Amino acid sequence: MTCRACDSKVSTYLGSESTYYTWIILAVVCFIFRWWSFILLPFVFPLARALVVRCTRCGAKLVSYNPFGLPSLQDEVVTWKCGQCAIVLSRTYVYTLVAVLSLLIVTFWVLTAPAEVHVVRSAASWSEYLQDCGADVMLKNPIRANLAFQTKYEGRELSWDGYLVKLAQNQGAWWTGGHAATLLVKMQPSESEVHADIILSFDDDELQTFSVALSVLERGSHFAFNGTLVTMGNEHRLHHMHGSSLEPLEGKMHIPEHVHLVNQRYNLNTRMPPVAQVSVVSVTDKPPDRAPHTDVHNYGQDGEQTESHD
Numbered sequence: 001m002t003c004r005a006c007d008s009k010v011s012t013y014l015g016s017e018s019t020y021y022t023w024i025i026l027a028v029v030c031f032i033f034r035w036w037s038f039i040l041l042p043f044v045f046p047l048a049r050a051l052v053v054r055c056t057r058c059g060a061k062l063v064s065y066n067p068f069g070l071p072s073l074q075d076e077v078v079t080w081k082c083g084q085c086a087i088v089l090s091r092t093y094v095y096t097l098v099a100v101l102s103l104l105i106v107t108f109w110v111l112t113a114p115a116e117v118h119v120v121r122s123a124a125s126w127s128e129y130l131q132d133c134g135a136d137v138m139l140k141n142p143i144r145a146n147l148a149f150q151t152k153y154e155g156r157e158l159s160w161d162g163y164l165v166k167l168a169q170n171q172g173a174w175w176t177g178g179h180a181a182t183l184l185v186k187m188q189p190s191e192s193e194v195h196a197d198i199i200l201s202f203d204d205d206e207l208q209t210f211s212v213a214l215s216v217l218e219r220g221s222h223f224a225f226n227g228t229l230v231t232m233g234n235e236h237r238l239h240h241m242h243g244s245s246l247e248p249l250e251g252k253m254h255i256p257e258h259v260h261l262v263n264q265r266y267n268l269n270t271r272m273p274p275v276a277q278v279s280v281v282s283v284t285d286k287p288p289d290r291a292p293h294t295d296v297h298n299y300g301q302d303g304e305q306t307e308s309h310d
Contacts, residue, residue: 001053001055001062003055003057003058003060003062004060004062005055005058005060006055006057006058006060008057010055010056010057011056012053012054012055012056012062013053013054013056014051014052014053015051015052015054016046016049016050016051016052017049017050017052018048018049018050019049019050019064019066019067021048021050021066021067021070022045022048022049022050022067025044025048025067026041026044026045026048029041029044047067047068048067049067050064050065050066050067051064051065052064052065119155119156119157119228120155120156120157121156121157121158121159122152122153122156122157122158124152124153124156124158125160126160126162126187126188126189127189129153129158130189130191132145132148132149132152132153133145133148133149133153133232133239134191135191135233135234135235136191138232138233138234138235139234139235145232146232149229149232153229153232154229154230154232155228155229156228156229157226157227157228157244158226158227158228158229158241159224159225159226160187160224160225160227161222161223161224161225161249162185162186162187162188162197162198162222162223162225163185163186163187163188163220163221163222163223163252163253163255164183164184164185164186164217164218164219164220164221164223164255165183165184165185165186165195165196165219165255166183166184166196166219167181167182167183167184167214167217168181168182168183169181169182169207170182179201179202179203180201180202180203180204180206180207181201181202181207181214182199182200182201182202183199183200183201183202183243184196184198184199184200184238185197185198185199185200185225186253186255191233195238196238197233197238197239198233198238198239198240198241199238199239199240199241200225200227200241200243201240201241201242201243202242202243202246203242206243206244210245210246213246213247213248214246216248217248219255220252220253220254220255221248221252222248222249222250222251222252222253223246223247223248223249224246224247224249225241225243225245225246225247226243226244226245226246227241227242227243227244228241228242228244229241230242
């Protein structure tokens with residue numbers, strides 16, 4: 001090639017160099033993938049570097065190829081090609097468009113960032129909660145139960161203890177939201193002779209913090225937990241809490257393999273889907289002086305109890 005700097009026909013060599021595109025691409029990867037970016041950066045960095053043709057005599061840059069075929073923002077006119085179509089814009093318009101999009105993204109990120117929430121602790125016990133918001137109270141006087149829940153329990157952190165019925169882990173699944181781990185908890189006193197009373201859910205960060213404590217729990221294990229009440233239960237769904245801490249305790253309750261193991265998981269939505277019948281016969285945790293348990297419980301396809309009768 002003919003070098004414009006030394007005005008002679010010379011041989012050239014090809015090398016890779018970092019440009020502003022390189023740092024922009026690396027920043028975007030770090031922003032999107034966060035901690036996973038440390039694994040991706042060694043592979044992304046070589047791909048994000050520009051290929052530069054230089055003169056072997058004076059080292060002047062002759063040609064530069066941006067990564068992924070991106071146009072150079074130093075040109076007066078920027079062209080994007082897509083098949084037989086092309087978009088041609090002035091450099092000033094491109095800078096303005098990039099600035100506006102960046103401003104919109106930053107504004108959206110600031111407005112949608114979760115605000116720091118001050119959690120109010122409550123010393124109310126599970127028995128006190130049943131008296132105010134239990135399923136029986138909800139059936140007899142739903143207005144009173146909802147009012148008590150909103151003014152006394154909703155959004156407040158409580159410290160209770162119960163027994164594990166079932167543990168389901170969905171860690172790393174993008175569709176689970178804040179339910180990386182879901183525990184079905186049976187309380188004492190319980191609202192049901194067979195079923196759990198509370199759905200206790202943990203997000204990914206909390207699950208990693210208490211993974212050791214969760215690993216030692218098995219069906220019937222006694223444990224203490226702190227959690228914030230999200231929704232109140234009724235005859236169709238369980239009470240729902242977002243857990244913030246968990247600690248195994250001494251003691252254990254005999255919980256047989258009953259209908260909870262039939263359902264893959266409990267759906268936290270309140271909608272009522274079509275139902276399918278599941279029979280529970282002769283549950284072994286019934287006292288010996290009572291008749292065998294032979295009632296029929298109607299469950300939705302996503303695991304919510306919709307109806308029960310003898």
